Amino acid sequence: MPNSTRNRASTGNSAKKNSEKKTTVTPSPERRRELLSTAAEVFAAQGYNATTVRRIADEAGMLAGSLYYHFDSKESMVDEILSTFLNELWAGYDEVLGAGLGPRETVEALVTESFREIDRHRAAVAIYQKESQHLSTQPRFGYLTESRGRFERAWLGALERGVAEGVFRADLDIRLAYRFLRDTVWVAASWYRPGGLHSPEEIARQYLSMVLDGITPREEQARRDRTQRKTQRQTQRP
């Protein structure tokens, strides 16, 4: 819970000290969630900055000003969208990480969990992908940077252990591998549509199959191992 976006509390632009009595407006949480859902959809489709508050209100069937009965600001809308998503995501991740799995199984579980989150929060994930870098400069969104760090530690840890135990290749740059894993998983949010041909689990399985075993068939791999030694010597020796 990185932010306390209850009720109205004006981010304090100016000309208004907190000498006012507690405003007694209490918007219903269900309505909030409804509005946040449509807002997330528009943000994901148009981009945060390109989305006007009037457009969101339009989509929700009301006028721009009415949104401010439920929310402090446009900013606090993305804030709530992103933070609730990340909270749920880390709940799932922490469960995986605490299960005491082996490195390969950890990676498999993390990937599968990620695709499940995309299935449930595809709009939020898309927003996270596009705007997180830009938003995380503001102190309000510091938890984005923090989350990035936790990602890195979790993935890199599993990869390093895997290399140590011999279940992952040792000849690859582990940080490169981490970035590829991380990015490819999350960009799926840009094309994934829930209720499509593939379930999140099926996508995870295919994705893991590619990343773990490669897109080259075994026979072809073996054949190449036999015939390509010389060329490898030419390019790889310093």
Place this chain on the structure above:
Amino acid sequence: MPNSTRNRASTGNSAKKNSEKKTTVTPSPERRRELLSTAAEVFAAQGYNATTVRRIADEAGMLAGSLYYHFDSKESMVDEILSTFLNELWAGYDEVLGAGLGPRETVEALVTESFREIDRHRAAVAIYQKESQHLSTQPRFGYLTESRGRFERAWLGALERGVAEGVFRADLDIRLAYRFLRDTVWVAASWYRPGGLHSPEEIARQYLSMVLDGITPREEQARRDRTQRKTQRQTQRP
């Protein structure tokens, strides 16, 4: 050359029909490129919509209005950035595609070429990644959608041929594989910094190694082939 962004020609907002004599201003192309370069940098860092024309001018050491001596509009700046990037990209791609390579070699060459383009146009690639979906709704940026189609045909073609020839696995959803390939290559633009530890060719090599052969070592793959038959039967049989 999808757009003719020469000189000034006011996109025709209003109150100005083209009854005026040919304006004789001729900004130097070199200065244009300089300005476009800094503009691209800011766009990539902040996002297109979040970037104000004043910020670009600031970075270039001049005032907002002065930019309009060189460019029609903010929009035509991204336009020129993206279109020149795509032109160069397709010059390289077409060369690869016309070389009559085998499917695996085509994929290798396309990936390598892509990372070279990222090395040269990282800002443009980052912009393309973030804004292309949003921009391509406008007719002016129709060439973005067109380019997307060409991408798909090129990659899918190579993958299909590869499956037919037995150099790529037949048990994978080829469209999924395409999306993974495409996305992972281009997201690299978000973290790649030219002059860093790895050359574009080295990154391409590592990336191809992962995608083609997987991150699991051969012995481990073989071991799993032997021991995991039952579990595969359980999950994969319909």
Place this chain on the structure above:
DNA sequence: CGGGTTCCCTAACAAGTGTTTGGTAGGTTA
């Protein structure tokens, strides 16, 4: 010298932006 060209500045405009204020219909409670 004087005309022309290149490149930028000053200063403003009009449209669009997020946000606030005061009001009010309709339901619930006392």
Place this chain on the structure above:
DNA sequence: TAACCTACCAAACACTTGTTAGGGAACCCG
């Protein structure tokens, strides 16, 4: 019935945005 609360509207405000018009300094060319 009266008081209250929820959820919205109507209308505006302050500010930022992209963009334009006119001018001027520096330089080149005759």
